[in-house]
Amino acid sequence: MKTALTIAGSDSSGGAGIQADMKTMTANGVYAMSAVTALTAQNTTGVTDILESTPHFLGEQLDAIFTDIFPDAVKIGMVSSADLIVVIAEKLKQYKAKNIVVDPVMVATSGAKLLRDDAVEALCRELLPLAAVLTPNIPEAEILSGMTITDATGMEAAAKYISEKYGCAVLCKGGHKVNDADDLLWRNGFGKWFHGKRIDNPNTHGTGCTLSSAIASNLAKGYDLDESVERAKEYISGALAAMLDLGHGSGPMNHMFALKGAFTE
Ligand SMILES: Nc1ncnc2c1ncn2[C@@H]1O[C@H](COP(=O)(O)OP(=O)(O)OP(=O)(O)O)[C@@H](O)[C@H]1O
Numbered sequence: 001m002k003t004a005l006t007i008a009g010s011d012s013s014g015g016a017g018i019q020a021d022m023k024t025m026t027a028n029g030v031y032a033m034s035a036v037t038a039l040t041a042q043n044t045t046g047v048t049d050i051l052e053s054t055p056h057f058l059g060e061q062l063d064a065i066f067t068d069i070f071p072d073a074v075k076i077g078m079v080s081s082a083d084l085i086v087v088i089a090e091k092l093k094q095y096k097a098k099n100i101v102v103d104p105v106m107v108a109t110s111g112a113k114l115l116r117d118d119a120v121e122a123l124c125r126e127l128l129p130l131a132a133v134l135t136p137n138i139p140e141a142e143i144l145s146g147m148t149i150t151d152a153t154g155m156e157a158a159a160k161y162i163s164e165k166y167g168c169a170v171l172c173k174g175g176h177k178v179n180d181a182d183d184l185l186w187r188n189g190f191g192k193w194f195h196g197k198r199i200d201n202p203n204t205h206g207t208g209c210t211l212s213s214a215i216a217s218n219l220a221k222g223y224d225l226d227e228s229v230e231r232a233k234e235y236i237s238g239a240l241a242a243m244l245d246l247g248h249g250s251g252p253m254n255h256m257f258a259l260k261g262a263f264t265e
């Protein structure tokens with residue numbers, strides 16, 4: 001069985017972060033492992049508190065994983081401080097990790113800030129150059145490129161700029177503001193649009209975590225990047241279309257929609 005690792009924060013409500021990542025990896029047929037960067041006290045309405053792992057303990061989790069079950073792909077999500085980012089970069093280089101998907105998580109769907117200001121610079125310096133692909137939404141692509149994005153042309157300009165600056169592929173997600181569910185993949189000097197059918201579902205907690213983990217799962221299974229993105233979009237469309245409705249805010253998706261009998265009661 002192929003294996004994947006998520007390095008991310010825990011979401012106590014189970015719809016985003018580590019929990020979404022592990023459900024997604026499992027549903028996509030790979031063995032899921034985790035290194036927890038932070039605990040969040042969170043539900044569908046917001047984040048009330050964050051307790052960070054120490055850099056030393058995060059390093060110990062990564063040592064334990066890489067010296068035993070080597071991951072075929074790694075997904076990086078919420079990493080709130082510069083010190084944690086430095087440890088992750090050091091360990092990924094030491095163990096020669098491959099198929100690294102970086103989701104530059106900055107703000108939760110609920111609006112809570114998940115990345116400290118000093119960490120943005122460390123993320124760009126330490127982690128982006130190691131990424132096989134980076135998956136910013138529009139606000140994150142604006143921060144990483146310093147550009148304002150209002151349309152598809154803006155998404156292309158920002159994705160091209162970020163890809164060239166950090167030498168990695170960039171999947172700019174349209175989900176939030178522009179172009180509905182159409183995402184742009186910029187790699188090796190060329191852009192390709194992945195068109196998604198917009199699903200009328202207000203429950204989008206954890207969509208970014210889920211998409212990046214599905215891409216990592218497909219890379220772990222040996223699909224190339226284009227095929228991995230295509231399959232990940234199909235998976236997230238299925239999870240959104242299952243119309244799970246839990247909680248008082250923007251609720252989670254049904255990650256197990258394809259499991260026989262899932263959520264029928
Ligand atoms: N209503 C929708 N219908 C279909 N696809 C969607 C919808 N909303 C988002 N997506 C898709 O889900 C994926 C994740 O995109 P999104 O922009 O929501 O991520 P994100 O902003 O990083 O998520 P998060 O809020 O978890 O941080 C993208 O492929 C996007 O196109």
Ligand SMILES: Cc1ncc(CO)c(N)n1
Pocket residue numbers: 008009010011016017018040042077078105107108109114205206207208209
């Ligand atoms: C722990 C965690 N990571 C990422 C996100 C982004 O959706 C979130 N809400 N919570």
